[in-house]
Each structure stands twice: as C-alpha cells, then as structure tokens.
Amino acid sequence: MTSTEDRAAATALKVKGNEAFAHHDWPSAIDFYTKAIEKYDADPTFYSNRAQANIKLEAYGYAIADASKAIELDKDFIKAYWRRAIANTAILDSQNALRDFKTVVRKEPNNRDAKLKLAECEKMVKKIQFLKAIEVAEPPSAFEGLDLDSMQVEDTYDGLRLKDEMTQEFIDDMIERFKNGKTIHKKYVFQIIKAVRDIVYNEATMVEVDVASDTNLTVCGDTHGQFFDLLEIFRLNGYPTEKHGYLFNGDFVDRGSWSCEIALLLYAYKWLRPSYFFLNRGNHETDDMNRVYGFEGECKAKYNEKTFKLFSESFSALPLATLVGKKYLTLHGGLFSDDKITLDDIRKLDRHSQRQPGQQGLMMEMLWTDPQPQPGRGPSKRGVGLQFGPDVTKRFCENNGLEAVIRSHEVRMDGYEVEHDGKCITVFSAPKYCDSTENKGAYINIGPELKLEYHQFEAVPHPDIKPMAYAQNSLMSMM
Template identity: 70%
Template sequence: MGSPHEDAAALKNKGNDAFKAQDWPAALDYYTRAIQLCDTEPSFYTNRAQAYYRRASANTSILKHREALRDWKLVVKKAPGDANARLRMTECERIIKRDAFLKAIEVEDAPSAAEGLDIEHMALESNYDGPKLGDAMTLEFVEDMIERFKNGKKLAKKYAFQIILAVMDIIKKEPTMVEHNVDDGSEITVCGDTHGQYFDLLNIFKLAGKPSEKNAFLFNGDFVDRGSWSTEIALLLYAYKWLYPNSFFLNRGNHETDDMNRMYGFEGECRAKYTERMFKLFSESFSMLPLATLIGKKYFVLHGGLFSDDKVTLDDVRKLNRFKQRQPGQAGLMMEMLWTDPQTAPGRGPSKRGVGLQFGPDVTKRFCENNGLEAIIRSHEVRMDGYEVEHDGRCITVFSAPNYCDSTSNKGAFIKIGPEYKLEYTKFDAVPHPNIKPMAYAANGLQ
C-alpha cells in the first residue's frame, strides 16, 4: 500500500489500460477512484473526460442514444467550450425525439410500401435515355446501369422499384441459410463489406470477373451506408440477383437495418436520389435477405459471427424464421449473426461495440467440429490486408471496402472458392472516385 497519490497513479494506469482496450466503463471507474484518492491531479479529470467522450461516441455509433446523451451532457458540463461535444449532444437529443415520434406513429402489420405502387403505368422521367426494362432483367440493362452510375446518372424510378420488387420475390423464397455447392467448371467469389464504395465494387468485378452462371458471387452484408454510392451498389447487386438468381447471393449485414440506415446515410441517400418510398421498399427487402450461406457444407458464411451458446447448430440457423422479426433487436440469434466479432482470448467476452459479444478460438473450434465445418467466413470488421485468418485457420474475416471511408488506408479483399473448396485470396487497393465525401447523406452528427 503506497501513499494516496501513488495508489491514485496506479488506478490511473489501470484506467489507461482499460481505455486502450476500449473498455470505457472500467476506465471511468478507475479514473473516478483515482480522483477520490487524489482530487488535485488534473490528468485524472482530463482522462476521465476523454473516457466519457469515447463512451458517448461508442454509444452513438451503435444507436444507444439515451445512454450517449447522458455522457454528452457530462462532457459538455465538464468542457462547456467543446463545440463538437455540444453539437453531438444536440443531435442526440434530436434523434431521440425523432425515434420517439416514429415509435408513436408505428403501426403493427403496416401495409407494404409496394401496396398501390402501379409500376405498369408509371411514366419514365423525361431525361431517362437508357434501355427499356421488360419482365426480365437483361445483361444489356445491367451493363447500361453500370455506365449510367459511373457517370453520375440515376436509374428511372420505375425501373428501380421494379428491380427491388423482383428481388423481393426471389429472396423471400430462399431459406434463411442458403446452401450452395461449387460444381465442376464453376467458382464462387465471397466479398465482405462494400459500404457504398461503388467504384471499388466495379474494381472487384474487374479483378474477379463479372458475375455469370459459372462465376458465382456472395456479398456478405453491409452493402450500404457510410459510402455515398449506396443506392448504386444496392441496385446493381439487386439487378445481378435478378439476372442470376441461382449464382448470385446476398447475406444480410448489420447495416441492412432501419436504425443503421437512418444514421449512416442510406435513408438520406434514397431520399436525395429517389424517394422515401424507395427507402421503405429497400428496408422491406433487407428484412427478407438470408442471414447465412453454407458453401459445400464446408464454409459457414455470415456477416458477424458465432453465438452465445455452444448448443446452436446449423439446423438452428436453418429453422430460424427471419420473417418473424424484421429488425435484429438487441438479443437473439439474428442479432448475434449480424453483430458478433472474434477475439484472441478463449471463451466469450463483452463486445467492444456494445452490441453482441466476442468469441474465442475455442468457441470457433467447437462450432466447426460440431457442424462438420472447415471454417467460418465472416466480415463486419476492417482488416488492413483486406482479410485475416485467425482461430487456427477456422475463422476468416474478409472486408471488401479498401481505404474505408477514405481514411483507413486498408486494402480490400475477396475470396475465390472452386470445386476443390480451396480458398484463394486476392487483395486490392482503392480506386479513384468522384469528389463526394463518405457520409455525405448521414445524420448531421456523424458527418
């Protein structure tokens, strides 16, 4: 036992360790205890203020706005001159009021956004100069879309609605876990998050080959938000899904959800480029997307990761009724499939995100052995090389948005799997894009 100042310094060091580990509650506890022992040391207060700031930011990012607001108020009280903290506090208050309003007007079993949508008689915009879309998607139409979006043009609203409705008809018939075998002469490319980075998506198709019946693709969630070409990505992926329904697959990610879309840009982008109804129809379609894909009975591909209970099996995923609960919520199998992350330590631990959990190599090993798998493939996190193989080769993360948000300097990656079920990794750099910043359509407090 040292002097009060020495004991306080030791608590501060523990707080610093917790801060580095992003364990904000523990950091706040250590800094507060240090202050109680020695209330004259300024660094204790500044460190605690930073912990409040970081916890507020973390809660804001995972949409826990009431918890975030409490911390923003503390930050503003301790640092009244911090204009950014005051702005984020105000924005948090606005979002809480908006969410309360939306909840108040929420109607159970509300009619579909497609109800009353008269596609047949909907007129094309006068400036639309592309090919006509009939009752089936064509490669000509897809190729025109690609060029149209590259040149900053939009798709006719009639055709955008038509594409979403066609894909809804396809995916609602798919199981919660799609099962795909790679036939001789074919391969499948697994891609991670693309997050509205349209020009990097086109580079993926350049490097991996364009989708076809023999050149299958699986996009493992988080197609939208953050990047400012999310509508272009969503419409192009959907067009390919319509064109190649049996060889082009889409898993749902945690950003194919209403709350995330409201905060991180997709809703705002739909409104700016098309209509609010377009967003509502996309939202309905997102809730129909499969949650996982099993490739060759060897690779379980899902956006987030594994479960809080070792008893969960692939059969539980097969039986999961994804239509019963449109949004993943804060608990349950769907939430865990969209939000969890791997950790290096064995066992399970709290999530640094504040949602879901973290799972260790022993958890992955048991799941793979219990289900006869070689590995799980997941996305959900930036990796500096675009991918990472961990948990003794049984947990693979792939992330396909290089230089994420124009700021991370990471590479992107994708994985090719052929009929021999060997994994072939390709890394790639970001490509130039028009001068539109990420998060251009996001909620004000996150720009």
Template identity: 55%
Template structure:
C-alpha cells in the same frame, strides 16, 4: 433485366446520375422475387468447375466495388458471387452499390447471392447514411421498400464442395459425405453451444429486424476473440467467441470453416481460430481514412480457398457519411 442494361446503368451512375424511380422499384422487386424463395440459410453446391468468390463489407464504396467486380468477374454459369452483408451505409454511394448487386441477383439468381449484414437494418440505416441517401435520391417510399426487402435477405450461405479434397487432410473437419463446406455469415457464432444448421435454416426472418439478442442478432453481430470461451462484445450487441467455441460448432455441424466479415482487417482478410474462422473485408481504405487493403476469397469445387487483395480506387469528391445524421462518426459498428 439484361447484362447490357447493367453495364449502361453502371455508366449512368459513374456520370453522377440517378435512375428513374420506376427502374429502381423494378430492380428491387425483381431481386426480392428471388430472395423471398430462399431459406434463411442458402445451400450453394459448387459443381465441378464452378468457383465462388466471397466478398466482405463494401459499405457504399461504389468505385471500389466496380474495381472489385473487374477482379472477380461477373456471375456466369461457372462462377458465383456471394456478397456477405453490409453493402450499404458509411460510403456515400450505397444506392449505386445495392442497385448493382440487386440487378445481378435478378439477372443471375442462382449465381449471385447476398447475405444480410447488420447494416441491412433500419436502426443502422437511420444513423449511418443509407436512409438519408435513399430518401434524397429516390424518396421516402423507396427507402421503405428497401427496408422491407432487406428483411428477406438470407442470413447465411453454406458453400459446399462437390468434389472430394484434392489432397487428403486428416485434420480437416468435413461434411458427413467427406467433402469440404464453408459456413458464410456476416458476423459469427452464438452465445450458446448446440446450434445446428437446421436451426439457422428455420429462422423466421422476413419482416423482422435483428434485434438485440437471439440467433438472428448473433449471426449478424458477433465477432471472434483470441481467448477461449465467450466474452462481452466491444460493440454492445452480440458476443465475442473464442477458438474453442468455433471448433466445437464446426465439429458438431461438419463444417470445414467459417467465413465472416463485419470487421476491418489491415490486409483485407485474416485467418483466425487455428484456420477455422476467416474474416474477409472488401472496402479498401475504409471511409477514406483507415488505409487497409480489400480482399475476396475464391472457393473451387474441391473446397480449396485462394485469397486476393486489392487497393482503393479514386472516387469523385464526396465524403463518406454525406447523408448520415451528424456526419462521419464511429467506425466500430
């Protein structure tokens, strides 16, 4: 894998062409070789001068992803990308999105990170388009390969600053070493108190689907709510967690804040739970009809966050959910 290959592959995709199946398998297996070595929670320490861009759901919106990458820049020695799940489904270029992301993972394994989302799962892929798209473009065995490799994606990433905060903030929750660190996960927190970072790190994920309950399910499916405590999920899977739940969990684990995705936000991001929980969503004008902006978050080596917004980019005349069973359906999941 080379950067030149990735650029030529992107041009190939923009011309509406499919990669030869042998190349697809090589890219997926090349990325898998690195995912398989990572724990269920990856530790990403931002050395002096290194930044990390956290990217939310992109949902198969390939042309928006290319615009996004033009804003973030490619991974390099001083810059990391962290894609926080839901790369596929809904948008009709999910294959192009996932192959581009996996190619970067293969080329820059310590600078490109991908968390699993609730849509990197068989039941969602069957309903929301990725299974149909993968089979249409590359055959059933290729879809099965993707389905397995999705189970090797880490479930969360702990992004840690290595420098002390530039401006002391007595109210901030810091690591035991006095540094800022952010827990990046697709969905959110848990149906019970007391879950530790070590509990997450030890989750056996490979070969497994998220299911309807348990830590893996909740990491990928839960949402924040404004009310204190916990409530039922509007999705029917997972729970909703309040600001008091977030503060207790962050305090227990020495986490400065949670960065999660999983939900559309009109401005591309929203700072919630008294600043302890931020939602970032990176699919602008979601499914060609919501009208939202996209966003990403940049974190530097002192733990400072900056927020960047962007608008949707024109794309060829292909409707969302083109390969899904029953066509365009509910936006909620």
C-alpha cells in the same frame, strides 16, 4: 509503485501510438497504447487515446470502457466524456451519449461545437422516442399498392429502358450512369427492388450451394457504399456470369456515399442470375443502422422515401447465411451464445416473422458477433452481441461437419484474416475504409475442390464525395 523509468517508457509508447494513429494504423496504435498502460496504468490520456483508436475500429464497447476508465482517473477530462458520448452514439445509445454531451457543455460552457453536438443528440433522442411511439407490431407492406404499370418513364430519360426482365445491357448502362454521377429512373429502382425481394423471400434462411466442376464462387465481405471499389473487384476478378458466381456477405450499404449504387447493382445481378449470385444480410441491412449511418438519407436524396421503405422490406427478406459445398458456413457476424446451436437451427429460423434483429436471439447473433483470441465467450467489444473464442469455433465446426466459418463485419488491415486455427475466416472488401483506414480489401475465390484462394486489392480513386455524406447528423461523421 511505478518507477520514473516505467513512466518514461510508457510515455514513449504513447508517442509511438500517436504516430501509428496519425498513419491510420488503428490496430498498431491500440497495441502501443495497451503496452503504455501495462507500464503505467494511471495516466488517463493512455485510455482516452486508445478509446479513440477503438472508435476508428468500431470497437465501441471497448471505447466506452476506456473512456470510462479515463474519467475515473480524471473527473474533469473533457475529451474522455466526448469520446464516450461518440461511442454511445455509434451503438445507438443516445440517452447515455446525451448525458456525456451535457457534461461537456457544463464543464465548457463556451464550447460552441459541444453545444451543437448536444443539440443534435437531443434531436436524435426525440426522433427515436417518436419512432417508438408510432411503431406498430405489423407495419403494412411497402409493396402494397405499388403499381409499376402506371408509372411512366419520361421521354427525356436518357438511359436504357428496362422491360419485364433484367438484362446485362441494362446493367452495363446502369454502371456507366452511376460512374458519371447519374441515377436510374425511380420506376426501374422500384422494379429491381420488388423483383429481388420476391426472389430472396422464397430462398431459405440458409442458402445451400455447391461449386460445380466448371465454375467458381467468389465471396466478398463488407462493401459499405464504396461503389468504385466494388467495380475494382469485378475488374480484377471478373464480372458475374453463370460460370462465376458471387456471394456478398452483408453490409452493402451505409457509411460510404454510393450505397444506392451498390445495392441496385447487386440487386440487378441477383435478378439477372438468381441461381449464381447470392446475398447475405448484414447488421447494416437494418432500419436503425440505416437511419443513423446514411443509407436512409441517401435514398431520400437520390430517389425518395419510398425507395428506402422498399429497400428496408427487401433487406428483411434476405437470407442470413450461405452454406458453401457443405464445408463453409458463410454469415455476416459469427457464432452463438449456445453450443447447442446447429445448422438445422439456422435452417428452421423463421426470419420472415421478425423484420429487424432486435437485441438478442439467433438472428442478432448471426449479424453481430465477433471472434476473440481467448477461449470461451466474452462481452462484445462493440457493445452489441458477444465474442466467441477458438474453442467455440472448433466445437461448432466439429458438431456440424464444417471445415470453417467465413464471416465479415470487421475491418482487417490485410483485407482478410484467418483465425481460430484456420476455422474462422474474416473477409472485408472495403479498402481504405471510410477514406480513413489504411486497410486493403480482399475477396475469396472458391473452386470445385473447395480450396480457398485469398486475393487482396487496393482502393481506387473516387469522386470527391466524403463518407457519411448522407448521414442525418454530423455526430456520425466524427467516427
């Protein structure tokens, strides 16, 4: 039986959690709510508050479990139904989200905001059903019939002209245009995407690179449409050259509202320096995420629907991993459900036969999994994929002669984190993520000695455009 003192202590911990939440320190908030639950586990608000903090950290699976526990304790707890609906929306489980929004409206029939969200969720369910109905096994290539030669650039276009090859001068002009809120001509957009799609299509599923004696390589994590923070990386660390390579480890797009600018700039550098600039696919370089989290809407708003289709097909051609100096496997998500998976299995994976990662299999795991502190494997805190422990990482590194796995995919308050006895490294390069998380950004420099140097940086000011500005419904802006 819980004592009055324990309840009071638990409530005090909840208050501390609320204070941490107000300061956008989601991990500390979760820690306080967890301690409150350990003191007293019958208060539904503890679970509901932790659910909201988990939503902020994109731990949607955990959020659903917490909201469900709150509902179990109080069947009329409207906020818990609401948060569970938001978390299910985030993992694209619109059917379960719809059920909870209906419950909220039934219990609060005069709640106008709930009615609006219910209508949006119903629209989302219908759209998903429609897309499934028209889905074909082998859609035609978006590049089929793309006649760049016949596309005219108007005399009124005030940007630098692009010919048959990318140049540093064009990139410099493009950066200035993007900084000033301008776009580039859609012919050049198509030209850049096509050139890079052709380059990356012919790269291995796992690109293998060495760091030569007079060069270095910078590994960056998620940039998520935060264009001005990407420019800050280049300002602090140097722009890409033949002596200074870069590897961007997925999730270039979505959430931030300059995803087109980031994708085009990274692609332009890939075209200019294909042997010194590398791109891994992330879980947000996929159609279902782009439709919900803003990139599709941004492409249509800034250019046209064709632009999104071209990007979509180019994303599916991106490599899934990069092996640096035979020591560091770099991939967006993490490790696998089977200890028998080796680097050779990644090498042999035919990524071209499956454009989208699906709900299971090697590609899905490479894009979606996360580390956990406990040994073994566990269910995903996201509700998609799985989690792997330090023993899993140790076995994988030993079996494949690796020093460590470098991955991204998760916010880290310090911009990076070294886990699993130094064998699992997370790097995240979107500081003040979505303008709402007080995290630093980070990148890793690797020299010819293959030592890792971690660099942190702060977010920089950007024009007053909110994250998720191009998401197709306001459900997503709540996350």
